[in-house]
Amino acid sequence: MGPIDEPGSSAPLIRPAGADDGVWISNFLRERWGAATVVVHGEVIDAAQLPALVAEPRRGLATYRRLGGEAELVTLDAVPPGSGTGTALLEALTRKLGADGCARLWLTMTNANLSALQFYLRRGFRLNQVRPGAVDQARGLKPSIPLVGEHGIPLHDELDLCRVLDPRAQNVSVPPPWGKLQRDPVAAARRGYAEELRCTVPIHNAAVVKAFATVPREQFLGPGPWRILSPMSLAAYWTTESADPRHLYHDVLVAIDETRRLNNGQPSLWACLYDRLT
């Protein structure tokens, strides 16, 4: 794990986060945002599980994720502020993503963080859209989101910002990449199912959660409707209402050959076993 950016003598050293940073990252995010999870554009994101860049000596953190050919900056923090850490993290991240072929970097912020808005707008980001009332809705999922922000401004709305990384992707009036995920209800169900398994198994390894969030279970079964065995009632199979793959994203057994009681494995059992292997 070597440094990826050493821009100048006064700028902090920026390096990718490693396994040893896990506890510090969770604690830092909790301290900064009240929890390691952030709620943005209707999605609950566990920022502690994401790839991240660290500004040494642990004075700043950027967490991010790839979304297809684009990327999202999920959190950015500098302690203390105003000493070049945020800029160094952002520039190191954009260089890394650009080199990886990423077209645009996106982020979502609240309407009451005017100094961060200024920070981003002066560093190549453009406003893409405003979602009125989105922070009020997010507060339903994360009650610790404050009611009032900088300068006494009430927190209500979300702003999406976008910075072009690939000169061929100049158009910033395109929809944000997370919208594509939300428009795919099966992908959304798959992610919800993985999150449920993360909590109930529980799964500790982010790669195992990611596998459950991305591998389509329907590809390992015949066409629906499917015959299901619930762990609450193992005596008899029942039939799903339709061939909608969302029926498969629960902690249930699905018949492959009912006469032999041969089933597609129970997700929580396999999640537990894979997690112990890692």
Ligand SMILES: CC(C)(COP(=O)(O)OP(=O)(O)OC[C@H]1O[C@@H](n2cnc3c(N)ncnc32)[C@H](O)[C@@H]1OP(=O)(O)O)[C@@H](O)C(=O)NCCC(=O)NCCS
């Ligand atoms: C926003 C933030 C990441 C910027 O990082 P930073 O290290 O403070 O910024 P730098 O020192 O590299 O750059 C200073 C610039 O940031 C701006 N800035 C934003 N918030 C600031 C703050 N609280 N204190 C000082 N400068 C701040 C300054 O106005 C200055 O802008 P300019 O250079 O364009 O004139 C950091 O201030 C921070 O952690 N803020 C709280 C968390 C947050 O709001 N994160 C963004 C969520 S979307």
